Amino acid sequence: MRISELSRVTGVPVATVKYYLREGLVPPGRATGATQAQYDDSHVLRLRLARALVQVGGLSVAAARDVLSSLDAAGDSLHLVLGAAHSALPPRLEEDHEPTRALNLAASWGWQVHPEAPALRQLEHALRALDDVGAPADGERLAQYAEAAHRVAEVDVAGVPTTSPEEAATAVVIGTVLWEPVLLALRRLAQEAVSAESLGRPLHDAGSG
Amino acid sequence: MRISELSRVTGVPVATVKYYLREGLVPPGRATGATQAQYDDSHVLRLRLARALVQVGGLSVAAARDVLSSLDAAGDSLHLVLGAAHSALPPRLEEDHEPTRALNLAASWGWQVHPEAPALRQLEHALRALDDVGAPADGERLAQYAEAAHRVAEVDVAGVPTTSPEEAATAVVIGTVLWEPVLLALRRLAQEAVSAESLGRPLHDAGSG
DNA sequence: CATTATTAGAGAGTGCTACTCTCCAAGTGT
DNA sequence: ACACTTGGAGAGTAGCACTCTCTAATAATG
Numbered sequence: 001m002r003i004s005e006l007s008r009v010t011g012v013p014v015a016t017v018k019y020y021l022r023e024g025l026v027p028p029g030r031a032t033g034a035t036q037a038q039y040d041d042s043h044v045l046r047l048r049l050a051r052a053l054v055q056v057g058g059l060s061v062a063a064a065r066d067v068l069s070s071l072d073a074a075g076d077s078l079h080l081v082l083g084a085a086h087s088a089l090p091p092r093l094e095e096d097h098e099p100t101r102a103l104n105l106a107a108s109w110g111w112q113v114h115p116e117a118p119a120l121r122q123l124e125h126a127l128r129a130l131d132d133v134g135a136p137a138d139g140e141r142l143a144q145y146a147e148a149a150h151r152v153a154e155v156d157v158a159g160v161p162t163t164s165p166e167e168a169a170t171a172v173v174i175g176t177v178l179w180e181p182v183l184l185a186l187r188r189l190a191q192e193a194v195s196a197e198s199l200g201r202p203l204h205d206a207g208s209g
Numbered sequence: 210m211r212i213s214e215l216s217r218v219t220g221v222p223v224a225t226v227k228y229y230l231r232e233g234l235v236p237p238g239r240a241t242g243a244t245q246a247q248y249d250d251s252h253v254l255r256l257r258l259a260r261a262l263v264q265v266g267g268l269s270v271a272a273a274r275d276v277l278s279s280l281d282a283a284g285d286s287l288h289l290v291l292g293a294a295h296s297a298l299p300p301r302l303e304e305d306h307e308p309t310r311a312l313n314l315a316a317s318w319g320w321q322v323h324p325e326a327p328a329l330r331q332l333e334h335a336l337r338a339l340d341d342v343g344a345p346a347d348g349e350r351l352a353q354y355a356e357a358a359h360r361v362a363e364v365d366v367a368g369v370p371t372t373s374p375e376e377a378a379t380a381v382v383i384g385t386v387l388w389e390p391v392l393l394a395l396r397r398l399a400q401e402a403v404s405a406e407s408l409g410r411p412l413h414d415a416g417s418g
Numbered sequence: 419c420a421t422t423a424t425t426a427g428a429g430a431g432t433g434c435t436a437c438t439c440t441c442c443a444a445g446t447g448t
Numbered sequence: 449a450c451a452c453t454t455g456g457a458g459a460g461t462a463g464c465a466c467t468c469t470c471t472a473a474t475a476a477t478g
Contacts, residue, residue, distance in 0.1 A: 003330050003425070015467050018427075023465095035426045035473040048341045054465090056338040058300055061465065082404055091267055091390065102394075111402035119397035126390040128424095129265040132257045135383050137391065144364045145388070146395050148357040153399035156355045159408055174344050176400065179354070181300065182337040182346065183396065184313075184389065186355050188295050188328035190362035191385065193320035195291055198366055212454070224438050227456075232436095237455095244444040244455045263436090270436065 003029075010047050017047065024065050025050040026099045049170070057177035067177070071169050078160070081169045085176040086118050091125075099124035108148050152183060162176035212238075215248045219256050226256065233274050234259040258379075266386035272297035276386070280378050289368070290378045294385040295327050300334075308333035318355050361392060 007014040020026045026046050029037030046068070053064040070084035099120040106113050106120070113120060130137050156175045161167050227233045235255050238246030255277070266316040272328040279293035308329040315322050315329070322329065339346050363386045370376050 013467080014425095015327070015464085019466060021426090022428080031426085033426090033474060035424085035471095036475080037426065045343060048343075052342050056300065056335055065337065079404065082400060086401075089393075089397070091265065093293055102398075106398055106402070111398060111399045111406055114369045117401055119394045119401065121267075122390060123394035123398065126265055126387065126394055127260040130383070130387055130391075133383060133387065134254060134257075135380065135387075137393040141364055141368060141388075142391070145361060145392055146399070148361045149392060149395035150399045152354060152357045152396055153403045155350055156400055157403045159350060171344065174339070174342060174372050176397075177333065178339055178342065178344075179346075179350075180393065180396070181331060182339075182351070183354055183358060183392075184298075185328045185332035185335055186358035187361055187389070187392065188298070188357045188385070189311075189315055189320060189322055189326065189332065190355070191291065191365055192295075192322045192326055192328065193315070194359070194362045195288065196321055210478090222438080223454095228437060231457080239453085242445060242455090244442095244453090245446080285465065326448085 001039050003039065004070075006043055007148070008049065009044055010051065012047060012051055020047065020050055021192070023061055025061065025068055049174075053173075053177055056181055057182075058090055059177065067173055069172055071166075078165075078168055078172055081172045082176060083117075085173050089118075089177065091122065091127050096121045097124055098129065101127055102133075105142065105146070109150075111150075146147050156194055212248065215252060215256065218253055219260065221256060221260055229256065229259055229270075232270055234270065234277055258383075262382075262386055265390055267299055267390075268297050268386065274379075275322070276382055280382055287374075287377055287381055290381045291385060292326075294382050298327075298386065298389070300331065302334050304331055306333055306337065310336055314351065314355070316361045318352075318359075320359075372412050 001011070003014055003017055005155040006012075007017050010017075012020075015052065017026070021028060026043060031037045050064055050068060053059045053067060054061060057064075067084050067088045070081050099115075100125040102120045103115065103169065105123070127137055155178065158173055160171045210218070212223055212226055214228050215221075217406060219226075221229075226235070231239060235252060238248040238252065240246045251303065259273055262268045262276060263270060266273075268276065276293050276297045279290055308324075311323065311329045311332040314332070334345050368384055369380045
């Protein structure tokens with residue numbers, strides 16, 4: 001197919017497809033002439049994945065490129081793919097501190113993590129932000145969060161197919177990046193539901209009594 | 210204190226403090242003249258909260274203003290504060306579909322949610338993105354996620370103080386927006402830990418066998 | 419073969435956001 | 449008195465994700 005059909009099938013504007021092509025999110029089509037190229041189903045899938053990483057996963061175009069290219073070159077290790085995905089995910093921290101607290105917490109839960117893991121710094125950053133705001137994280141709440149996170153992570157890892165390295169790598173990226181918004185949406189939904197039954201009504205009624 | 214001290218104490222550049230003042234994230238100081246104003250501890254706290262919402266929570270300046278102002282006018286209902294926080298949180302969806310699947314799921318778990326809840330549309334959007342990418346969400350995984358999300362939400366709601374409406378409202382915002390990155394970081398950390406023990410080693414070894 | 423539409427590719431332009439800089443009269447500290 | 453700081457507002461900047469424009473080459477059609 002040509003670029004206009006690729007655009008029509010995916011719903012991504014032609015100009016944007018060209019932009020993604022230029023930025024390397026999508027590999028070039030098979031050139032059949034100086035001003036002509038052919039695209040196939042793999043381009044369709046790749047473009048959709050790129051689009052989802054950017055629009056749903058919240059990755060910048062540059063970050064999405066990194067993740068997608070790690071996906072190409074990753075028959076070797078799924079850890080590299082996971083690392084690439086983690087490095088690409090927001091938030092992007094400009095100033096970072098030594099993740100001492102985060103390391104201690106991870107150790108206290110028996111989690112074996114690389115000391116340079118971006119998630120460690122993200123956790124440290126988030127914890128310090130809670131301090132600054134006058135609401136430091138308490139251990140109990142953190143432990144509950146950690147347990148929930150661990151449960152989810154187990155599901156994530158269990159969901160990775162062992163059929164082929166390519167499929168596995170793609171599944172890791174999807175599981176890491178695209179399931180994240182699912183988790184956030186579910187948390188917010190659950191907050192609503194829980195607050196409706198345990199906070200909303202009592203507080204509403206308590207207003208006059 | 211004057212603006213330069215406010216800046217020094219919080220680590221936010223004077224120019225940025227002025228910008229936040231202009232945008233209404235931080236209330237004006239008590240004017241003592243045409244070119245002089247006094248700020249106090251409440252301004253310090255407010256500035257830190259604004260900064261955290263923007264830099265850690267990922268809110269836009271406009272969204273942070275909305276959340277913070279809902280916080281001011283919310284002795285009435287914590288639901289309004291929660292709703293404001295949820296509406297302000299990314300991702301910002303431009304095109305949205307009817308959240309039929311999300312509604313069904315919520316109902317199937319017995320979650321009572323408002324049909325117009327932003328989180329519903331976010332969930333619907335995320336589910337469709339998974340479809341597009343050729344990896345539709347399976348019910349089992351969703352159920353596991355939902356259970357984890359529900360557990361976290363219960364902790365969130367339980368952590369809201371009942372001392373005063375102001376404190377409660379602030380706690381809701383902090384719990385919703387600033388604990389979100391904590392959860393994400395923990396999930397990524399757990400993914401690393403779990404994948405190291407159950408994916409990494411086997412796959413590494415299997416490379417040659 | 420003539421004509422019209424489409425295309426690849428690259429450069430430039432746009433709209434938006436979050437700052438950051440510049441100014442200046444008014445006020446402060448010594 | 450006089451250098452220095454401040455509040456406030458307007459203008460400028462940088463980065464990002466597109467989006468438009470242009471050109472020569474090709475495809476489609478009669």
